[in-house]
Amino acid sequence: MVLSERKIRILEAIINDYVQTAEPIGSRTIAKRYDLGISSATIRNEMSDLEEMGLIIQPYSSSGRVPSDKGYRLYVDSLMRQRELTPDEVAYLRKIIAANINQVDLLMQETARAVAILTNCATVVSEAPERLSRIKHVSLIPADGKSFLLLLVTDTNAVKNQIVFVDEALAEAELSVLSGMMNSILKNMTLSDLNEDIAKAISASVNNSRSTRDNSAAPSKSGFGHNGGSLSRYDRVIIAALNSIAQIIRQEDDVQVYTSGMRNILNFPEFSDVNKARAMIQALEEKDMLITLLGGDNSGIVQVVIGSENHIELLEDCSVIKASYQVGNRNFGSIGVIGPKRMNYSQGVSVLGGILKHINSVIEAICGE
Amino acid sequence: MVLSERKIRILEAIINDYVQTAEPIGSRTIAKRYDLGISSATIRNEMSDLEEMGLIIQPYSSSGRVPSDKGYRLYVDSLMRQRELTPDEVAYLRKIIAANINQVDLLMQETARAVAILTNCATVVSEAPERLSRIKHVSLIPADGKSFLLLLVTDTNAVKNQIVFVDEALAEAELSVLSGMMNSILKNMTLSDLNEDIAKAISASVNNSRSTRDNSAAPSKSGFGHNGGSLSRYDRVIIAALNSIAQIIRQEDDVQVYTSGMRNILNFPEFSDVNKARAMIQALEEKDMLITLLGGDNSGIVQVVIGSENHIELLEDCSVIKASYQVGNRNFGSIGVIGPKRMNYSQGVSVLGGILKHINSVIEAICGE
DNA sequence: GTTAGCACTCAATAAAAGTGAGTGCTAACA
DNA sequence: TGTTAGCACTCACTTTTATTGAGTGCTAAC
Numbered sequence: 001m002v003l004s005e006r007k008i009r010i011l012e013a014i015i016n017d018y019v020q021t022a023e024p025i026g027s028r029t030i031a032k033r034y035d036l037g038i039s040s041a042t043i044r045n046e047m048s049d050l051e052e053m054g055l056i057i058q059p060y061s062s063s064g065r066v067p068s069d070k071g072y073r074l075y076v077d078s079l080m081r082q083r084e085l086t087p088d089e090v091a092y093l094r095k096i097i098a099a100n101i102n103q104v105d106l107l108m109q110e111t112a113r114a115v116a117i118l119t120n121c122a123t124v125v126s127e128a129p130e131r132l133s134r135i136k137h138v139s140l141i142p143a144d145g146k147s148f149l150l151l152l153v154t155d156t157n158a159v160k161n162q163i164v165f166v167d168e169a170l171a172e173a174e175l176s177v178l179s180g181m182m183n184s185i186l187k188n189m190t191l192s193d194l195n196e197d198i199a200k201a202i203s204a205s206v207n208n209s210r211s212t213r214d215n216s217a218a219p220s221k222s223g224f225g226h227n228g229g230s231l232s233r234y235d236r237v238i239i240a241a242l243n244s245i246a247q248i249i250r251q252e253d254d255v256q257v258y259t260s261g262m263r264n265i266l267n268f269p270e271f272s273d274v275n276k277a278r279a280m281i282q283a284l285e286e287k288d289m290l291i292t293l294l295g296g297d298n299s300g301i302v303q304v305v306i307g308s309e310n311h312i313e314l315l316e317d318c319s320v321i322k323a324s325y326q327v328g329n330r331n332f333g334s335i336g337v338i339g340p341k342r343m344n345y346s347q348g349v350s351v352l353g354g355i356l357k358h359i360n361s362v363i364e365a366i367c368g369e
Numbered sequence: 370m371v372l373s374e375r376k377i378r379i380l381e382a383i384i385n386d387y388v389q390t391a392e393p394i395g396s397r398t399i400a401k402r403y404d405l406g407i408s409s410a411t412i413r414n415e416m417s418d419l420e421e422m423g424l425i426i427q428p429y430s431s432s433g434r435v436p437s438d439k440g441y442r443l444y445v446d447s448l449m450r451q452r453e454l455t456p457d458e459v460a461y462l463r464k465i466i467a468a469n470i471n472q473v474d475l476l477m478q479e480t481a482r483a484v485a486i487l488t489n490c491a492t493v494v495s496e497a498p499e500r501l502s503r504i505k506h507v508s509l510i511p512a513d514g515k516s517f518l519l520l521l522v523t524d525t526n527a528v529k530n531q532i533v534f535v536d537e538a539l540a541e542a543e544l545s546v547l548s549g550m551m552n553s554i555l556k557n558m559t560l561s562d563l564n565e566d567i568a569k570a571i572s573a574s575v576n577n578s579r580s581t582r583d584n585s586a587a588p589s590k591s592g593f594g595h596n597g598g599s600l601s602r603y604d605r606v607i608i609a610a611l612n613s614i615a616q617i618i619r620q621e622d623d624v625q626v627y628t629s630g631m632r633n634i635l636n637f638p639e640f641s642d643v644n645k646a647r648a649m650i651q652a653l654e655e656k657d658m659l660i661t662l663l664g665g666d667n668s669g670i671v672q673v674v675i676g677s678e679n680h681i682e683l684l685e686d687c688s689v690i691k692a693s694y695q696v697g698n699r700n701f702g703s704i705g706v707i708g709p710k711r712m713n714y715s716q717g718v719s720v721l722g723g724i725l726k727h728i729n730s731v732i733e734a735i736c737g738e
Numbered sequence: 739g740t741t742a743g744c745a746c747t748c749a750a751t752a753a754a755a756g757t758g759a760g761t762g763c764t765a766a767c768a
Numbered sequence: 769t770g771t772t773a774g775c776a777c778t779c780a781c782t783t784t785t786a787t788t789g790a791g792t793g794c795t796a797a798c
Contacts, residue, residue, distance in 0.1 A: 026760045039772050044761070062761045062778040141506045141522055151528065153510055153518060161528045262631070263654055266647040277646060278635040285632055395791045410741050413792070431747040431792045 001053055008079065009036060010046050011055055015067050015075050019342050022269045024064030069307040069341070072319070076304045076345050083350040089118060090354065097358050107362070108325065108333050109258045111355050116261025118351050121339035122284055126257045126294050128324070128331040135186045140164075140175040140241060148175055148237075150244050164244050166237055178237060186245075257287045270317065270340045283314040284338070293320060294334035300326035302352045307341050317341060321348040323356055370418060377448065378405060379415050380424055384436050384444050388711050391638045393433030438676040438710070441688070445673045445714050452719040458487060459723065466727050476731070477694065477702055478627045480724055485630025487720050490708035491653055495626045495663045497693070497700040504555045509533075509544040509610060517544055517606075519613045533613045535606055547606060626656045639686065639709045652683040653707070662689060663703035669695035671721045676710050686710060690717040692725050 013034045017025045027047060031040040047065055050056045055071035058064075067075070085093075096114045100107040105127070112125040139151035146169050152160040262284055271277040283289055289312055297303070305320040315338070322336035335355075337348045382403045386394045396416060400409040416434055419425045424440035427433075436444070454462075465483045469476040474496075481494040508520035515538050521529045631653055640646040652658055658681055666672070674689040684707070691705040704724075706717045 024760085028760075040760095041772050041774095042770085045771085048762080058761085060779065062759085063780075064760060137508075137510045137518075139506075139508055139520070149506075149522060149528075151508075151520065151522070153520070153530075159520065159528050159530045161522075260654070263647055263651040266643055266650060272643045274635055274641045274643065274646065277643065278632055281635060281650070282632040285629070393791085397791075408741050409791095410743095411739085414740090417793080427792085429748065431790085432749075433791060 001049060003053070006036070006038070007046050007050055009034070010043060011050055011067075011071060012075070012079055014047075014050075014056060014065055015071065015079075018067055019344055022342060024059055024066050026064035029064070067341075069309070072306045072341060072345075076306065080346050080349075083346045085350055085354045089351065092118070093351075093355055093358055097355075097362055104332065105256070107359065108335070109260075111359060112258060112335055113260040115335065115337060115351055115355060116264060119337050119339070119344065119348050120261075120264045120267065121337045121343055121348070122259065122261045122265050122280075124257060124259050124284070124290050124294060124336045124338060125333055126291055127255050127333045135189050135245075138179065138182045138186050138241075138245075140179045140182070140237075142170065142172045142175055150241050152245060162244050164237075164240050166240055170237065178241075182238065182241065255287075255291060257290050259284050259290070265339070268340050268342075270342065276317070279314045280318070283312065289314070290336075293338075294322055294324075294336050300324060300356075302349050302356070304345060304349065319343055319345070321345065321352055323352050325356065325359060370422060372422070375405070375407070376415050376419055378403070379412060380419055380436070380440060381444070381448055383416075383419075383425060383434055384440065384448075387436055388713060391711060393428055393435050395433035398433070436710075438678070441675045441710060441714075442678075445675065449715050449718075452715045454719055454723040458720065461487070462720075462724055462727060466724075466731055473701065474625070476728070477704065478629075480728060481627060481704055482629040484704065484706060484720055484724060485633060488706050488708070488713070488717050489630075489633045489636065490706045490712060490717070491628065491630045491634050491649075493626060493628050493653070493659050493663060493705045493707060494702060495660055496624050496702045504558050507548065507551045507555050507610075509548045509551070509606070511539065511541045511544055519610050531613050533606075533609050535609055539606065547610075551607065551610065624656075624660060626659050628653050628659070634708070637709050637711075639711065645686070648683045649687070652681065652687075658683070659705075662707075663691055663693075663705050669693060669725075671718050671725070673714060673718065688712055688714070690714065690721055692721050694725065694728060696729055 010030060013030045013036075014025045017029065017033065027040040027043040030036070030043050031038070036043070047056065050071075051058060051065065054068055055074060056065040057068045059066055093111070093114060096110050097107065100110045108125045108127070112123040116123040135152065135154060137151070137153035139149075139153075141149040141151060143149050143163060146167065147163050147165045148170060150162050150164050152162075154160075262281060265271055265280050265284075266277055271280055293310055293312060293315070300323070302321060302323040305322065307319060308316045310316075310318075310320055317340065318338055319341045320336050320338050321343075322334060324334040325332040335352065337343075337352060339348070379399060382399045382405075383394045386398065386402065396409040396412040399405070399412050400407070405412070416425065419440075420427060420434065423437055424443060425434040426437045428435055462480070462483060465479050466476065469479045477494045477496070481492040485492040504521065504523060506520070506522035508518075508522075510518040510520060512518050512532060515536065516532050516534045517539060519531050519533045521531075523529075631650060634640050634649050634653075635646055640649055662679055662681060662684070669692070671690060671692045674691065676688060677685045679685075679687075679689060686709065687707055688710045689705050689707050690712075691703060693703040694701040704721065706712075706721060708717070
């Protein structure tokens with residue numbers, strides 16, 4: 001059966017109205033509300049065809065029609081008009097971005113919050129798992145007692161810290177020197193390369209380079225030169241630090257996920273059933289699920305996932321609009337807008353597209369890439 | 370009217386049953402379920418008295434009774450039995466704490482999650498606003514272009530970072546020296562003392578101390594000694610850095626708040642009305658509100674706030690059990706269990722008390738205080 | 739002071755009736 | 769052949785009415 005222009009118009013009308021009212025749309029409503037120049041009876045015939053094609057669904061006999069997943073898909077792929085952001089929206093987004101320009105984490109959280117407000121949906125942001133890609137800086141900072149604080153800064157300016165316990169107390173000066181050594185060696189390394197073999201190799205290389213670096217690093221500080229057993233001591237510290245770094249990597253849970261606008265979900269009548277609402281809230285609280293949801297193909301464009309296209313049962317009645325904060329070929333994280341299948345796709349796509357456009361320029365400015 | 374032993378027993382029975390069933394409790398139910406040795410008619414008379422005293426309420430004429438806020442208060446303050454944690458609960462909590470021993474942030478988040486699971490309520494943790502109390506370490510780390518990363522470590526090992534933009538590019542060695550200078554001066558300072566006047570004083574003191582420190586700090590590093598215009602350049606960097614630190618303080622929003630177990634809320638029949646549920650979710654998403662909620666008297670003991678005792682309208686039907694992660698007289702943050710007024714206070718108090726006991730020892734171990 | 743008995747209240751549930759938006763089908767029309 | 773008016777039918781939703789039952793307050797007797 002051929003999808004005539006008229007059928008498309010009718011499908012569009014159904015989706016438009018359904019997005020607004022959440023009620024099944026009947027032929028008479030369309031005849032009245034849209035000036036298609038045909039009677040309700042004709043529309044009825046066309047609707048019958050659209051249903052046969054699987055684009056709309058009748059929830060029960062003699063009810064109006066509701067778009068099917070396939071119908072939404074057709075709409076999103078071919079029918080949906082590109083919506084421009086309103087000046088208000090642009091101004092609002094720019095304000096949020098400008099206010100959080102120096103902190104990527106906060107930037108992502110706050111933009112997600114802004115998107116939730118603009119779209120009236122829930123939003124989720126996740127840091128990309130590959131976020132800790134290169135070591136920019138390592139610091140060992142004295143803590144009280146037999147421990148120090150390991151600081152790890154990545155090239156995206158993400159900061160991770162961990163307490164490392166050692167056998168003996170270390171003086172600040174000692175740690176300072178060790179910091180310098182580790183810093184120059186680990187700099188620009190890819191964290192995921194730091195497997196055990198390489199850790200050993202580094203430890204060895206540190207030992208070798210010690211003699212050549214000794215004279216340049218704080219030669220006159222106390223407690224360093226005259227400590228005979230210091231060699232293996234430092235080795236132990238270095239190994240402990242490297243282990244901690246490795247541990248940070250292994251902690252894949254380390255990917256932070258932030259959620260905003262959950263309350264919006266409860267405004268949609270499709271979630272006025274508490275069980276539905278609970279399923280949704282539960283899904284939004286499960287980190288792993290959200291990471292799966294936001295993952296997948298991250299080609300940097302805005303994607304729409306409709307209904308059961310995402311393979312998460314709890315979210316089969318939801319659609320997701322997602323995109324990744326991408327600069328060059330680096331993935332900083334992902335953002336997703338989650339709402340009922342009836343959500344305003346056009347607005348969601350344009351808001352997400354708009355925010356990425358602005359944010360990309362901001363991230364580029366920060367990282368100078 | 371005197372609150373006889375028998376009245377207390379009846380009140381207790383009502384609260385017990387109501388906590389379990391969420392249904393108003395009638396005299397006949399109590400007579401049957403509790404062996405008080407009196408008939409339902411007598412219980413009815415006593416209940417009438419209890420209502421007169423404001424301890425219980427009749428939702429509508431001829432319905433059973435429900436505890437009032439005052440009734441809960443009496444129960445919590447005087448009647449409630451101290452419940453010991455079960456071995457399972459202790460083991461579970463210990464596991465969570467042990468797994469997150471090195472990161473205070475994560476520790477708080479994960480224990481909150483654990484508490485949510487154990488109590489079937491929502492939980493909230495907030496870092497204490499006074500968390501950034503003393504500077505332990507400041508680092509200026511090179512970033513790309515005309516910017517550097519300001520790293521701030523506090524004595525609780527919290528790490529804050531911010532990009533600072535400056536006029537000219539700075540070499541790593543220069544920043545390293547500046548780091549050292551700032552480090553020794555700012556060390557142990559209270560951030561809240563860092564108002565503008567003091568910032569200026571510090572800047573001056575840095576300028577003064579430059580000449581006396583020159584010989585001890587990396588004397589042979591390149592690009593430092595022979596740079597004639599360096600004085601005011603560094604001053605500008607220092608001022609920028611101090612401004613950034615001040616900015617971090619001003620950002621009171623910087624207090625992170627994490628929420629867990631929202632889904633549990635929807636299991637309570639009192640929230641099966643979507644409007645109630647929405648109010649709750651909304652409250653749980655509003656950072657400021659949660660901070661207010663967890664704030665107040667933080668004397669380190671477990672506190673119970675019943676119904677409208679918290680002055681947040683959205684949460685007037687909820688109770689909160691809260692406590693702060695306190696070590697010595699330092700406040701690391703707060704944790705709160707939020708549920709319906711009908712929540713299991715006894716369990717909540719014991720779980721929170723238990724977790725604080727274990728966590729306190731852990732935090733003490735980390736900070737050596 | 740305690741209790742059995744009784745009339746009364748009122749939410750909650752169930753059954754019945756009515757409403758209305760919507761359909762499919764048929765026959766007439768351009 | 770496509771379009772339309774007309775009509776009978778469907779079915780969720782709303783309203784109405786009746787029924788049930790847990791619970792109360794009051795009174796009189798123990």
